[in-house]
Amino acid sequence: MQAPSPPPPSGTPVLSRRELLLFQALVEKEAGIHLSAAKDALVANRLSRRLRELGLHSFGAYYSYVTEKGHEAEKVRMLDSLCTHETSFFREPQHFDLLRQRILPEWSALAAAGRRPRTLRVWSAACSTGEEPYSIAMCLLEAFPKGSGWSLEVVASDLSTWALQRSQQGLWNLDRSRTIPQTLLKDFMLKGVRTQEGLMKAGPELRTVMRFARVNLNVPSEWPSGAFDLIFCRNVLIYFGADARSRVIQGMVQKLTPTGYFFLGHAESLIGVDVAVRSVSANVYTPRQLAGR
Missing domain, CATH: 1.10.155.10 (Chemotaxis receptor methyltransferase CheR, N-terminal domain)
Structure with missing residues (x-):
């Protein structure tokens, strides 16, 4: 009961x-x-x-x-x-380990062999107050720093205008830094002093790759245009009805580049969704034709 x-x-x-x-x-x-x-x-x-x-x-x-x-x-x-705004930096850290240790080196090798452009576009599709997209941006800039010849873009979107404003501000309490790897924290975050003591702020390198947009995932016409190499849509579709959830997943997979990856949250799955992907890790998928790479 x-x-x-x-x-x-x-x-x-x-x-x-x-x-x-x-x-x-x-x-x-x-x-x-x-x-x-x-x-x-x-x-x-x-x-x-x-x-x-x-x-x-x-x-x-x-x-x-x-x-x-x-x-x-x-x-x-x-x-x-x-809207619910539960989030943290490097939430579900195994996803970021996969990104840093496998996916980004894989793309680097493909680019060196002339098999893909030196361009990366990422969509953080439920960015909340920004911890997820800034975590992704730190990983990208670690692998492809300024001057490396790579063009990087992280599109951060959310339904909530309040959360999106917080994300654009790029300012958090310093205690939110506990889950950021120390090397990335040192390289990409600024520690507040004087009137901003106890706060941290996204550094200029991070801000140069970030783009922000209010997006209703239930309205595909509002989605950002173009294809993406990474789409993070984590811990939001658990709140969706079955039909809307299926439509969103199918639409996002269609926006992946041929070597792209789609990330869902730990409590989500593709059960009941007809979509041409193959699992490569827990809640991480790639277009089916590339699953054997």
């Missing part, structure tokens, strides 16, 4: 079953995210601030407001409120 949800804070309207169903349908239609019935307290707590700021007294009134023509900006704020 499922434990009952905790009571809402004092003064917070009660989210009815009907209202929850309305928000479930809206969020899945707009963003592909499936809010289970067990998320009723989460939805109520995260949206209650918007009700207070707008002077609304029920979730039904907020639903009517957010779906009215001309209130697209509020719909964006609603989705922002419901």
